[in-house]
Every structure is written in C-alpha cells, then in structure tokens.
Amino acid sequence: MCDMKLDALKLLVGLAITAMSHAAVSQEIVTLTEIQPAKSGTLYTGNREPLAPSPFVKLPIGAITPKGWLRHQLELERDGMTGRLKEISPWLDFSKSSWADKEGRGKFGWEEMPYWLKGYGDLGYVLKDETIIAEAKKWIEAAIASQRDDGWFGPRELLTSLNGKPDLWPHMIMLNILQSYYDYSGDARILTVMLNYMKWENTLPTSAFGEGYWPKIRAGDNIESAFWLYNRTGEPWLLELARKIHAGMARWDTDVINWHNVNIAQGFRAGTVFWMLSKEPAHLASAERNYRKVMDTYGQFPGGGFVGDENCRPGFVDPRGGIETCGIVEFTHSFQMLTKVTGQPVWGDRCEEIAFNSFPASMTPDQKALHYITSANQVQLDRHNKSPGIQNGGTMFSYSPFEVYRCCQHNVSHGWPYYAEELWLGTHDHGLCASLYAASEVRAKVADGVNVSISEETDYPFGEIILFKLSAPQSVTFPLYLRIPRWAENASVKINGRPAPANPKPLSYLIIKRQWQDGDTVTLQLPMKITVRKWPKNHDSISVERGPLAYSLAIKERWQKYGNRNPNWPEWEVFPDSPWNYGLEINPADPAGSFSLVTKPGPLPNQPFTPETVPVQIKAKARKIPAWQLDRLNMVPALQPSPAKTTELLEEITLIPMGAARLRIAAFPTVSTAPDAYEWKAPLRPKPSAYKPSASHCFANDTIEALGDGLEPANSNDHSIPRFTWWDHRGTSEWVQYDFGKIMRVSSVSVYWFDDTGAGQCRVPESWRLLYRAGNEWKPVENASEYGTRRNTFNTVNFKPVETTGLRLEVQLQPRFSGGILEWKVKE
Ligand SMILES: [Zn+2]
Numbered sequence: 001m002c003d004m005k006l007d008a009l010k011l012l013v014g015l016a017i018t019a020m021s022h023a024a025v026s027q028e029i030v031t032l033t034e035i036q037p038a039k040s041g042t043l044y045t046g047n048r049e050p051l052a053p054s055p056f057v058k059l060p061i062g063a064i065t066p067k068g069w070l071r072h073q074l075e076l077e078r079d080g081m082t083g084r085l086k087e088i089s090p091w092l093d094f095s096k097s098s099w100a101d102k103e104g105r106g107k108f109g110w111e112e113m114p115y116w117l118k119g120y121g122d123l124g125y126v127l128k129d130e131t132i133i134a135e136a137k138k139w140i141e142a143a144i145a146s147q148r149d150d151g152w153f154g155p156r157e158l159l160t161s162l163n164g165k166p167d168l169w170p171h172m173i174m175l176n177i178l179q180s181y182y183d184y185s186g187d188a189r190i191l192t193v194m195l196n197y198m199k200w201e202n203t204l205p206t207s208a209f210g211e212g213y214w215p216k217i218r219a220g221d222n223i224e225s226a227f228w229l230y231n232r233t234g235e236p237w238l239l240e241l242a243r244k245i246h247a248g249m250a251r252w253d254t255d256v257i258n259w260h261n262v263n264i265a266q267g268f269r270a271g272t273v274f275w276m277l278s279k280e281p282a283h284l285a286s287a288e289r290n291y292r293k294v295m296d297t298y299g300q301f302p303g304g305g306f307v308g309d310e311n312c313r314p315g316f317v318d319p320r321g322g323i324e325t326c327g328i329v330e331f332t333h334s335f336q337m338l339t340k341v342t343g344q345p346v347w348g349d350r351c352e353e354i355a356f357n358s359f360p361a362s363m364t365p366d367q368k369a370l371h372y373i374t375s376a377n378q379v380q381l382d383r384h385n386k387s388p389g390i391q392n393g394g395t396m397f398s399y400s401p402f403e404v405y406r407c408c409q410h411n412v413s414h415g416w417p418y419y420a421e422e423l424w425l426g427t428h429d430h431g432l433c434a435s436l437y438a439a440s441e442v443r444a445k446v447a448d449g450v451n452v453s454i455s456e457e458t459d460y461p462f463g464e465i466i467l468f469k470l471s472a473p474q475s476v477t478f479p480l481y482l483r484i485p486r487w488a489e490n491a492s493v494k495i496n497g498r499p500a501p502a503n504p505k506p507l508s509y510l511i512i513k514r515q516w517q518d519g520d521t522v523t524l525q526l527p528m529k530i531t532v533r534k535w536p537k538n539h540d541s542i543s544v545e546r547g548p549l550a551y552s553l554a555i556k557e558r559w560q561k562y563g564n565r566n567p568n569w570p571e572w573e574v575f576p577d578s579p580w581n582y583g584l585e586i587n588p589a590d591p592a593g594s595f596s597l598v599t600k601p602g603p604l605p606n607q608p609f610t611p612e613t614v615p616v617q618i619k620a621k622a623r624k625i626p627a628w629q630l631d632r633l634n635m636v637p638a639l640q641p642s643p644a645k646t647t648e649l650l651e652e653i654t655l656i657p658m659g660a661a662r663l664r665i666a667a668f669p670t671v672s673t674a675p676d677a678y679e680w681k682a683p684l685r686p687k688p689s690a691y692k693p694s695a696s697h698c699f700a701n702d703t704i705e706a707l708g709d710g711l712e713p714a715n716s717n718d719h720s721i722p723r724f725t726w727w728d729h730r731g732t733s734e735w736v737q738y739d740f741g742k743i744m745r746v747s748s749v750s751v752y753w754f755d756d757t758g759a760g761q762c763r764v765p766e767s768w769r770l771l772y773r774a775g776n777e778w779k780p781v782e783n784a785s786e787y788g789t790r791r792n793t794f795n796t797v798n799f800k801p802v803e804t805t806g807l808r809l810e811v812q813l814q815p816r817f818s819g820g821i822l823e824w825k826v827k828e
Contacts, residue, residue, distance in 0.1 A: 109155025119413020209248030220270025261308025
C-alpha cells in the first residue's frame with residue numbers, strides 16, 4: 001500500500017496545458033491512480049481534523065437525480081417489495097413495533113424494521129417521493145420521541161437481550177437511517193438524538209463492544225457513524241468512543257476474522273475506516289488484504305460475489321454456490337465507503353461489478369420478490385432443499401417476497417438508493433467526481449461555492465460513450481474527475497467535441513481542471529472490448545466480459561408460481577426450458593475472436609436486465625458436455641477441468657449480460673474434441689429404493705429414501721450424499737424398516753452408520769438388532785453374527801436365513817446423542 005502511494009505521486013501522466021482558440025482557456029489534464037489530499041477543506045462536510053483528509057465526500061442526498069435504467073430500478077423498488085413491504089411484513093406493523101412505541105415496547109424490535117427503513121427512506125429522498133418520505137418520517141419521529149434521558153432510544157428489550165447486556169447491532173442500522181435523514185432534511189434534532197445515544201454508548205466499558213455475535217463483528221458500522229457525527233459536531237469524545245469500539249470489537253484489521261458472507265461484506269472494511277483516525281498503514285491496507293483473501297479462494301468466477309451460503313466453507317468454492325442478497329448490498333455499500341476513504345478507483349470498479357452482474361438477478365424483474373442466494377452458475381430456481389450443495393437447508397433459490405428470506409427481504413432496500421447517491425462525489429479540491437457511471441444529473445457547488453449542474457447522458461454499462469454537459473451561471477474553474485475502469489484500455493476524452501490531450505490508464509482518475517463555460521461538454525469513451533478472463537484456480541474455467549459486464553448463457557426461462565399466501569404477492573420457481581450444459585470453444589490464438597457482438601438498435605429499455613429486453617448480446621461457439629447434468633439436488637454440478645472432452649455438434653449460442661439472466665452459466669468450461677481433453681464424470685444420482693422404507697422418526701431435512709438409494713458413503717461423516725437420521729431424538733430406542741412387498745429369503749444385511757463427531761450430535765448407536773416379520777409379529781433373527789457399530793465402514797451381520805416380507809432394524813441410541821444411517825443393504 002505504501003509503495004502504491006509513492007507510485008501514485010510519480011504517476012502524474014499526461015499533464016498538458018493547452019490554449020483553446022476561442023477564449024484562451026487554461027486547461028490541465030492529469031491522471032492519478034490514487035487521490036491523496038494534503039489537508040481537509042471540502043465544500044461539503046468531509047473529515048474534520050485529526051481524521052485523515054477526505055479525497056471524496058458524499059454530496060447531499062437530492063443533489064443527484066438518477067435517470068434512465070437506474071431511475072427505473074428505483075421506481076420498480078417503489079412499486080415493488082420495498083415500497084409496499086408493510087403489506088406483507090409483520091415487522092413493519094407500526095402498532096406492533098417496539099421501534100414505533102414511545103416507551104420502546106412492542107412485539108418486534110430487532111434488525112428487520114431498521115434494515116427496511118435504511119433503504120426505504122433513501123428511496124424517498126432520491127426519488128423525491130413525498131408519500132415515501134412521509135411514511136419514513138413517521139418511523140423516524142417515533143424513534144426520536146422514544147429517547148430516554150440517558151440517551152437510549154427504541155426497543156427497550158435490546159438493552160438486556162444479550163444475556164442481560166445490550167445488543168448494539170440494530171442501532172447501528174438505525175444510525176445510518178438518521179444520518180441519511182439529516183443529510184436530506186438538515187433537521188438539527190437528529191444530531192442531538194445521535195449525540196445523546198453515543199454519549200450513552202460512551203459510558204459502556206470497552207468490553208461491551210465485544211458482546212454478541214453480530215454486534216461485535218459489525219461494529220465498524222458504529223465507528224463510521226461516530227466519525228460522521230464528529231465531522232458535523234466536532235465533539236472530541238466521539239473519537240474516544242470510536243477508539244473504544246475499535247478496541248472492543250472483533251478486529252478485521254488483523255485478518256478475516258469471520259466467514260459469514262454478510263459479516264465479510266460489511267466487516268472487511270472496518271480497519272480501513274478506522275485508519276482515518278489511527279493513520280496506521282496496516283489499518284489502511286486491511287480492507288484490500290481481506291477482500292483478496294476472501295476472493296482468492298471463494299470468488300474465482302465472474303459477478304463480483306463469492307461463495308458464502310451461509311458461510312464460506314473450505315472446499316465449497318464452485319460457482320454453483322453463491323452469495324446472499326444481504327451480502328450483495330452490503331458489499332456495494334462497503335465499496336462506496338472505501339472509495340471515499342481511500343481515493344482508490346478500484347472500489348468503484350468492484351461496486352459496479354457486483355451491482356450490474358449479480359444484484360439485478362437477485363430479484364424478479366419487477367422487484368416484487370427476491371431470493372437468498374445468487375450464484376454465477378445457477379440453472380434452476382426451484383423451492384426445494386439444496387443442502388448440502390449450499391450450506392442452508394430449505395428454500396434458498398426460488399423467488400419469494402416473504403419472510404423465508406427475512407433479512408434480505410428488508411435489507412435489499414438500500415441497494416439501488418445508496419448506489420444512486422454515490423454516482424457523483426464532491427472532491428477535496430472543490431470539484432466533482434463521476435465515480436459510478438449512469439445517466440443522471442448532479443447539481444452541486446464547485447470552486448469557491450458556485451452552483452453548477454452536470455447532466456450525464458449514457459447507455460452505460462451497455463454502451464461505451466458517456467456525455468457530460470455543464471450548466472454554469474458564469475465561467476468557473478474546477479476539476480472534473482472521471483474514473484477510468486480496470487478494463488478500459490485506450491480510453492479517450494473529447495472536450496467540446498475536440499480530442500483532448502489525455503492518455504488515461506485503466507484504474508485511475510482522469511482529472512480535467514479548466515476554466516469551464518456554460519454549455520461545455522466532455523465526451524468520455526471507455527472502449528468495451530469482448531475479453532475472455534481465465535480462472536486458473538477454478539479448473540481453468542473462463543468468463544466472457546465486455547466492459548463492466550460479464551455474460552451468461554441465455555437460458556430459456558419457464559416461470560411457475562407456487563404457494564398461495566397472497567394473490568398480490570406470488571412466489572416463483574424458474575426452470576430451464578433450453579439446454580444449459582455448454583462449454584465454449586475458444587480459438588487459443590485469438591480468444592476474443594471467438595465471439596461476435598450483437599447490439600439492438602433504439603433507445604435503452606427502462607428495465608434492461610431481462611433476457612427479452614437486454615440491449616447487448618454476444619454470439620459464441622459451443623458444444624454440449626453430455627456428462628454435465630443436474631445433480632440429485634437439481635443443482636448444476638461443480639466445474640471439472642477444462643477443456644472438457646466432447647464430440648457433440650458445434651453450435652452457435654447466445655450470451656446475455658449475467659445481471660439479466662436469472663438462470664445462468666457465467667463460469668464456463670471450455671471444450672475440445674482432442675483426445676487429451678478431460679473426460680467429465682456425470683453426477684451421482686440416487687436410485688429409487690428397491691424396498692419401501694419407513695422409520696420411527698426422520699428429521700425433516702433428511703430423507704428415509706437415503707437408506708436404499710445406492711449411494712455409498714466415503715465415510716461416516718459424508719455430507720455429500722443424502723442421509724437418514726433420527727434427529728432430534730436423543731438416547732431413545734428407534735427403528736427403520738424395509739417392506740419388500742413380497743416374500744424374500746434373506747441371510748445378511750450391511751449398515752453404514754452416520755456419525756458426525758466433531759460437527760454435530762449424531763453417533764453410532766449404543767446397540768442394535770435385526771427383526772423380521774413373522775405374521776403380525778416382529779421376531780429377532782437367529783444365530784446373528786456381531787451387531788457392529790464401527791464407523792467409516794459397512795457393518796455386516798449374517799444370520800440364519802429367514803423367509804419374510806420385511807425387516808426391521810432396531811437401535812438403542814447413545815445417551816444424549818442422536819444417530820442415523822447413510823446406507824442399508826440387504827442380501828437376498
Ligand atoms: Zn439476507
């Protein structure tokens with residue numbers, strides 16, 4: 001990081017002073033890879049000393065008017081789930097929420113309402129929607145009214161909900177809500193409420209910030225709010241509080257200290273945010289180090305996310321796993337924050353990457369439902385269990401507006417509003433920065449306080465031209481910053497239609513400082529070439545990218561409603577109606593030449609993130625890989641080494657931006673007909689049981705069908721195949737049974753016990769025996785050999801042959817433990 005800074009100072013390329021013919025305008029164009037202000041002094045509220053000076057600052061909410069597709073996303077959000085969530089979320093019932101009660105008492109008082117209001121309020125401020133603003137205000141006023149003399153506000157139960165100690169997590173979200181409301185309204189009461197609350201926080205011992213699972217890991221959010229308040233009030237004890245929180249919380253500055261996907265997405269930045277106070281280089285470097293550590297193992301595919309479903313798990317790195325919707329929106333928020341803290345353009349790139357490629361597909365195109373897990377390879381979104389393919393059991397892939405995805409259902413709200421608020425930033429040297437590109441208009445102060453507006457016209461991220469038009473009341477000198485993305489080789493810029501002397505390099509800021517006139521235009525061209533990105537750590541798979549967008553196979557989607565909870569709020573499964581098991585045939589000498597671009601003429605559609613409306617397609621050559629078929633969980637099986645061997649026909653296939661593809665293959669294998677290409681194995685699929693199985697009890701997430709499905713375990717703790725368990729019965733007598741449906745002569749059975757010692761509470765049984773059906777009775781078999789309880793092997797018992805219609809296996813579970821069976825074979 002230190003070296004990078006030195007480089008940045010040296011990397012002053014393309015300095016040019018030119019004289020324009022009409023008015024002898026002085027002009028300076030530079031490219032910087034990192035923005036490092038020498039001192040504080042922004043036109044808007046930036047860092048106050050002793051905090052490190054802000055390279056960029058957020059503009060007041062309302063300064064930026066989003067347009068085009070981004071505005072339409074916000075309108076869909078208003079008319080969809082976030083805007084109307086109170087119709088279906090009990091946590092938003094004002095009469096039952098302890099966030100709404102003056103005494104802080106009620107039925108619901110944890111993270112759900114704050115998660116929703118955090119984005120809902122901003123949605124109103126960005127759209128200038130009075131109905132939403134009024135509704136948001138109702139909740140904010142209630143929170144203000146609930147503040148006690150000691151500073152606590154909101155739910156009283158949170159004061160003691162962590163074993164008698166306060167749970168500080170939900171208030172971290174609530175502080176974000178208050179910050180946005182203050183930015184929008186300037187209501188001075190907000191500062192008082194926050195000061196009172198943080199004064200109360202400052203009476204807590206340092207250890208209080210290390211309490212509870214979520215609060216201690218996410219307390220970096222609290223530090224950010226303390227800095228925000230310090231910058232607006234100058235109260236020095238707020239910095240003391242920030243130091244105390246940092247000292248007490250789980251320390252992301254030391255390492256990736258937790259592997260939960262949302263914790264990573266919001267926690268990884270904590271050390272770098274605290275650097276603004278500590279000035280320790282190791283703190284500054286920690287966000288980048290953490291990001292790389294996570295992504296180098298779990299993010300080796302396109303889309304900007306990583307496999308963390310629910311946690312990152314060793315060995316689960318294939319893009320059939322994915323990231324939670326909460327993880328996506330927290331990542332974008334973190335990247336926006338880090339842009340302003342570090343002045344490094346790479347965070348803007350990362351923000352666009354996940355926002356364009358993963359976020360749209362986390363929701364239905366009408367934003368009336370979402371799912372929990374979004375993956376780069378995800379070819380069927382049914383409602384059934386995907387565990388152990390992904391960590392959580394139950395519904396995770398299908399789209400629902402209901403509390404099955406309770407956190408995401410509320411927290412998705414801030415994704416697009418925060419994004420829209422960060423398109424433009426104020427700069428330390430009294431200019432403006434186009435940080436994230438989208439059609440928009442910004443009205444803001446520059447120079448010594450002159451109000452200007454800049455309209456940004458573009459089809460970005462689908463088109464490569466961005467046109468900026470300035471409106472100014474007078475000629476005014478200020479710097480205009482343009483972020484040059486990682487992929488933008490040979491970017492160029494024109495000022496008032498004439499090529500400007502600039503040769504901006506990827507991953508930099510192009511800074512044009514000149515005496516601007518009303519009506520001046522700047523045209524930025526960011527050439528979008530089709531490129532092939534190779535993922536050596538993921539079996540040499542590839543992704544196809546153009547500009548900030550990665551591309552997916554276009555898979556025909558069949559949408560099917562399920563459930564019947566509320567006719568206004570359908571739930572959806574999505575099934576593939578066209579083949580998806582393609583690998584790409586690439587010319588190694590010219591990988592990019594294997595593709596051709598198809599752009600649709602006409603204006604950009606309002607909602608470009610659907611297969612039907614997407615304005616750009618790529619044609620590619622591909623062959624099917626016959627062995628690559630849905631596995632037993634109806635998930636796409638993990639990638640195997642590329643190139644995959646296949647002799648299937650060469651076909652032309654269509655690729656679409658992966659953000660528009662709810663069914664997707666975006667991490668592609670390559671294919672080859674050569675004899676030394678890799679032969680792929682088909683997934684193991686369970687056979688239907690030959691005998692009818694039943695049991696005294698079976699855990700809901702397990703299956704009785706596992707007993708006779710023919711899938712033999714690798715060991716007693718094998719989580720890759722279906723299992724049967726008696727969970728959560730412990731220490732009891734239990735049984736499983738096969739009904740043959742005919743008379744069979746049997747003399748031997750073999751049992752493979754499930755035992756998850758080290759991970760769970762299932763063990764081999766204390767003892768067991770075998771019974772056979774004799775008329776209406778169960779009788780023990782005779783002359784049985786040893787009833788074994790060995791792990792990691794089949795336990796075979798031989799006995800005097802019986803002729804019977806069924807066998808029953810009776811177990812006595814170990815005291816305090818449950819048990820299960822992975823496979824039960826019967827020898828006829
Ligand atoms: Zn969530």
